[in-house]
Amino acid sequence: MADIRNNFVGIKSPNPFWLASAPPTDKAYNVERAFKAGWGGVVWKTLGEEGPPVVNVNGPRYGAIWGADRRLLGLNNIELITDRQLQLNLQEIKQVKKNWPDRALVVSIMVPCDEESWKAILPLVEETEADGIELNFGCPHGMSERGMGSAVGQVPEYVEMVVRWCKQYSRMPVITKLTPNISDIRKPARAAKNGGTDAVSLINTINSITAVNLDTFSPEPSIDGRGSHGGYCGPAVKPIALSMVSEIARDPETLGLPISGIGGVTTWRDAAEFLALGAGNVQVCTAAMTYGFKIVEEMISGLSNWMDEKGHASLDDFTGRAVRNVTDWQFLNLNYITKARINQDLCIKCGRCHIACEDTSHQAISKTKDGKRHFEVLEDECVGCNLCVNVCPVEDCIEMIALEPGMLDQRTKKVVEPTYANWTTHPNNPMRKDPAVEPAE
């Protein structure tokens, strides 16, 4: 039986599945239920400074996009940080931590960007005996207009400064939560590291408008006829989050910096992918908001079974294993040549591969054979682009087959070379380097 216990910057939890700071972690009632359901940890809904709490809109705060059968693919929200009294949150945090000593309880914080504010709140949180703090530099709406959240996260100098205060005025581990609303995610990560952060977590939500109401011409969600951009999350953002996690994981300047992976984690498989790309654990929000806390059971069992099947005894066995395979385009092997092949036994003859390739790719799939409906790849036209695989409704029906060295590529009429060769040395590259230079892997 695989061991899925997690140790993230010294914070221990029975599994790597944490609930992200958001409505599911808003109060003791939810968090207690989450722990009962089996979640390994939570990051408490972001606390603000002492005083009257923020107010939320009183109309709809969520928008969404859906896939087939109204499966929720992307969620957008304009909620702010906690709208409950600071003291009430602190009391509850303290009690919950006492009740659940084996679970991770991290407290998310967002206060104005000045030293006094941070200096004031840190001891209050420390007093709860929570396991650590997460700095919310990510919230892209509302709070950012007040100079907090992503307004801080977008300026690496501010990130570094605030992290430094936190390390200075508290003994708790600090996790810096990054905003994806920035062009190079490595910059704030480096800044956080320079400030002394123990870890980064990402991604927070992405600026978004999910829809426009075509009757009222209001963006959705509509508050009395008007809307504001919200934060986008859920399955749709996973590819963006994976890429950002991998960028930080393979950046020489942040090498080894622990990462808590967030964004679209919905199944055990998503979690395993984040871990493989260098995350030390994952945080989940939308999936829990869509299906409730029970989904963690599937995550735990799926991850353990997969680890058993692959012979990974603990999380460390595979964490970061995909990082070294993430590289720049220029280092991809141009001598790796694939051709699509359709498994005729699985093919249901919908013709989608044909029309996709015919209209938008390389005219490499025929539609008839002996006068009958039949779809087959023409090897002398196929560039191996994978579009047909992606549009085929039947899983594994179209396979990409790599040509062995020595075989003839029917399209280029060239023999496949056994050697690795990339763009940096390609004759068409005006800036090509001396072929002797090895790829930076």
Add this chain to the structure above:
Amino acid sequence: MSEGMLKNGISAGRLEPGQYARNFSDLHPPLDKHEAFVEADRCYFCFDAPCMNACPTSIDIPLFIREISTDNPLGAAETIFEQNILGGMCARVCPTEQLCEEACVREEAEGKPVKIGQLQRYATDIAMEENAQFFTRAPSSGKTVAVVGAGPAGLAAAHRLSMHGHDVVIYDARPKAGGLNEYGIASYKTPDGFAQAEVDYVTAIGGIEISLGQRLGGDLTLDGLMGTHDAVFLGIGLGGVNALRAEGEQTAGDGLTDAVDFIAELRQSDDLSKLPVGRRVVVIGGGMTAIDAAVQSKLLGAEDVTICYRRGQENMNASGFEQELAAAKGVTIRHWLQPKRVLSENGKVTGIELEYTQLKDGRLVGMGHTLTLPADQVFKAIGQTLDDETAAGLELRGGRIAVDDEGRTSRPGIWAGGDCIDKGDDLTVTAVAQGRDAAESIHRYLSGN
């Protein structure tokens, strides 16, 4: 069980009063919006879609389903009606499991085709309820066309002709338009007066006059019609019924009935509790008519209903779905039995003697052994025939009117389509396709190209 079911002989009122409405309600309740979205999501939007190729009217099925899924049901309805102006009826009566849904790639993928018929109904119902009309007439051509028969073939032809600017007069012998949509199709497939509503919807384009109680072969003659119109389209269906060729058929008296007459009476009845049916019913035949007569007898309260077909199950014209429906309603289907003698006493049918059959060298032969089934009522459902005096002067082929690929009969200026032609296949949707295509041919002829 109600008392009425035990009455011997042929009798009305076999069921409790409330039961009739329940028995004859919609076979497939319509999809609501949510169900339609879920089902539409299943469509793969296939290239050169197999379902579309399997539809006799070639409706662009992937397109209309996509339109439904984007909440554009009127666009979907227009896509359907462009090819098949009786798309509403076809959505209800097509044996989709032998047509579009049999070809659907999801049938091959998981044995569960997209419910194309139900989706078609969803879109057409919305358009028809709003009376959304999608077609307008071209400027008048000054030509008039006589259409004989207000069934699916005639209505489809009339609509297309009117669209092209020709004036149409539809003549029909019956007191109501609609053909078998009104008088034949099982009532649980098209309840609530849908057939008449559809006639109104189709003729709302204008330029179509319907003249009822006008019989070709009676007051109307082909020569007369040719004299008063620029072209003639015949969509007269099949008026006659095949004989059983069994002993005692002529003298059987009460209880030996043409299934189509029984069904027509049932369709026109406004109080089903007054419609008599036998306690024990035998239906002779293997097609849709046999199934419909049997199922509806059962629904009227017949205790024991048996279909006897002279060949094996695989030869039955009724689709697998229809056969299952009959079985589910409690009808017994027996194979390899042909009628030998109708038994009667005092002018009333008492039973039928059947002979077992088999195939010998590919030919169906009687085996000499017989079986007698007691029955109060025996329905003949062994196929309809062309009432040939109506087609006098036209070349026939296989007992039906011979036409070329465009629907032209042997006599210039006269077209035909639907069940009455040699290319008919006893399906509403085929009749629609043939009516529509003949109209295009007539239009080319009238516009001189």
